[in-house]
Amino acid sequence: MNYNLLNIPERTTKPRESGLTMVMDKGLSIREVEDLLDVAGDYIDMVKLGWATSYVTPKLKEKLQIYREAGIPFYFGGTLFEAFIVRNQFEDYRKVLDEFQMTYVEVSDGSLEMPHDEKCGYIRTLAQQATVLSEVGSKDAEKILAPYQWIELMRAELEAGAWKVIGEAREAGNVGLFRETGEVRQGLVKEIIHSIPAEKIIWEAPQKSQQVWFIKLVGANVNLGNIAPAEVIPVETIRLGLRGDTFSHFLNAKA
Template identity: 30%
Template sequence: MSNGLENKAFPFIHIVPRPPKPRQAGLTVMADRGMGSHRLEDLLETSADYIDIAKMGIGGWRLMSEDLLRRKIDRYHASGIKVFLAGDASEAAFLQGQSQRFFEAAKALGADAVEVSSAQAIMSLADKCKLIRMASDVGLTVIAEAGQKAREDWTESIAYVLRQIDAYRAAGAWKVLIQAEGVSEDVDRFKSEFVLGLVARHDVEDLIFQAKDAHAQLWYVSNFGNVVNLDVDDHQVLDLELLRRGIRKRGIFGLLGAIG
């Protein structure tokens, strides 16, 4: 397998291979928290080959002009990066009865996908599945989120979380994003048993795990390998790619395994 780095510096140093984009698994989802054009250009110059999907996060897109948002989406597309709009402000659209209009506007602006979440809004499972079908009908790919912000207790019943994932997938969600809060963030210890329970029922390629700290990233890659899909911040993209390729925090055995 090509390691995808033949045109990079020091090509004679062998490291763990990765399939080139477009990848079907081992996706790096990068959170764009409202960065401007100059910062975006700097990021793409160093890391475009290692970002599969840009997540326009925290509802920051609601504060941008349509022109800026279109230009950013076009720039991502030019680098082979898909774009999806995270769920924060879209939950407000749901509460205001504007979901259909929101999905149509997102598609018109060039977004590839949207997140259907209920991290902050009160929403039934049936409502979320209806939104998944609604977004799919206008031609958007859907990433459904499981989890709650600022609450750890959503992980207490793995059976119910698994039921949610089943329902999201049946409704047409492409992948399910597992919220970090309550799993690896704002907890006394990382809930590895919960994550393993999810992967015991669902293929790891069908899930995206938020992993915003180095310990969580190391755990996911060490346990599931390079097929794991991770949602990280923009400054973590290169660190994660190095980890995936056996250079960062995995020891010399990762490097030796890549030689040949």
């Protein structure tokens, strides 16, 4: 840090199990990635190449090498996984993971109807090849899961070999964990946290109000995902109680 301040929440250090910041790369250029890592690389734990943007992103291997050299893990969005599955190309997908030297992989069923046993089978298989993150929740705003269903799905996917489970919110933060307005489904989240260890969950929270809510609920070292590149530094200040939204929250509390 650039100077000393007292009563700042203690942040975990890389490589960490909690306090993760996952950034959404929706097609950044090589120059944009270099600039992002120059200013915010210390606060980025992993990068998701949003949905299937990697299919059309130019100079993809060169860009991934920049992340790799910076020691920041990256992975394809779960929608790309689903695009291969719906076309009966699972083995082709595994070859793509090898070709691009992917050490992390996301398994999801947010756009594709899939029996849960089948999804867990993919998790078990891919866990032998890479570190698996599995996404729970639908991208369809009309498909509402009861809290007990979220918990059962998360437990099963962790048992199948997922390193972390991701709470679905989409890029906009208006489905899954959230209402259409972006408001957190507070009862749902609290029931999940009561049953699933907080460090095993990455909460997609692209909106500032959502980030603030999770940080106040779980603490400075909550795992947050789908953070926009320009919001990495602002999110870190929210974690540290250095933005108005959490300014007083950590002064007399232990993070």
